[in-house]
Amino acid sequence: MAEIGIRTRMLVKDIMSSPVFTLDEDATVNEVAQLMEEHELGCIIVASKEGKPVGIVTERDLVKRVLAKNARASKLSAKEVMTSPLSTVDPDETLNDAAKRMRDLKIRRLGVMYKGNLVGIISSKDILAVTPELIEIMQEKAKIDGRPLIEEVAEYTPKAGYCDHCGLWSDDLGEVEGSFLCEECKGEFEA
Numbered sequence: 001m002a003e004i005g006i007r008t009r010m011l012v013k014d015i016m017s018s019p020v021f022t023l024d025e026d027a028t029v030n031e032v033a034q035l036m037e038e039h040e041l042g043c044i045i046v047a048s049k050e051g052k053p054v055g056i057v058t059e060r061d062l063v064k065r066v067l068a069k070n071a072r073a074s075k076l077s078a079k080e081v082m083t084s085p086l087s088t089v090d091p092d093e094t095l096n097d098a099a100k101r102m103r104d105l106k107i108r109r110l111g112v113m114y115k116g117n118l119v120g121i122i123s124s125k126d127i128l129a130v131t132p133e134l135i136e137i138m139q140e141k142a143k144i145d146g147r148p149l150i151e152e153v154a155e156y157t158p159k160a161g162y163c164d165h166c167g168l169w170s171d172d173l174g175e176v177e178g179s180f181l182c183e184e185c186k187g188e189f190e191a
Contacts, residue, residue, distance in 0.1 A: 009094045010134065011091065011092055011093065012089055012090070012091050012092070012093050012094075012095065013092065013120070014095075015095070015122065015130055016091065016112045016119075016120035016121060016122045017120055017123075017126065018112075018119055018120035019120075020045050020111070020120060020121050021039060021041060021044055021045065022044065022045045022046070023035060023044050023046060023078055024047060024049070024078070025047065025048060025055075025077065025079035025082070026077050026078070027046075027077065028073065028074055028078070029057075029066055029074070029076040029077070029080075029081055032044050032081075042058060042059050042108075042109075043058040043109055043121070044057050044078070045086065045111060046078045046079065046084075053088075053118045054079075054085065055078075055079070055086055056083050056084075056086050056111070057078055058109065061081050062081065065081040066081060083107075086111045087101070087105055087107055088111040088112065089101060089111070089112055089113070090112070090114070091114050091119060091120065095127055095134075098110060098122055098127065099127050102124055108123055108124045108125070109121055109122070109123045109124075159174075159175075160172070160173065161173050161180060163181055163185050164179040165179065165182075165188075176189055
């Protein structure tokens, strides 16, 4: 009997959106905005005549390159306002790697490419949507492994600051009835 394998890492392909809405690079900005509104999208991928992704038009692009410049959307093409080149990620990369790439590039979306074809899109919003579940899984794993949880570690971490009673600096404040006290004051209080 074959064993059932459980992946310990979540991958881009697990949460990416697919299929991706694309428009030709010669489409007007009006067409881009209408497609975004019709399908409640935050971006549209711009494709070349050959159908290859060449860029992305985001809500931010529309604000910066059309609205802020009081340009006529019907006179501009997607190619003129898109961000190019399209930053991409492999579907088998981890969410951690994708999030780091977004952070490093200061972007919110990555096209997902497989064998030279656009197969999906992943956004920072997609990653944030699964983060609470990932934290719960990590906490359950820590319990199983017998390691302290983040909350338990925080309870035992010494707190540095000024004593609420004597006002002197301490690297090891302790909480006593809602006040943070140094070791000396804690001793006096308990005596």
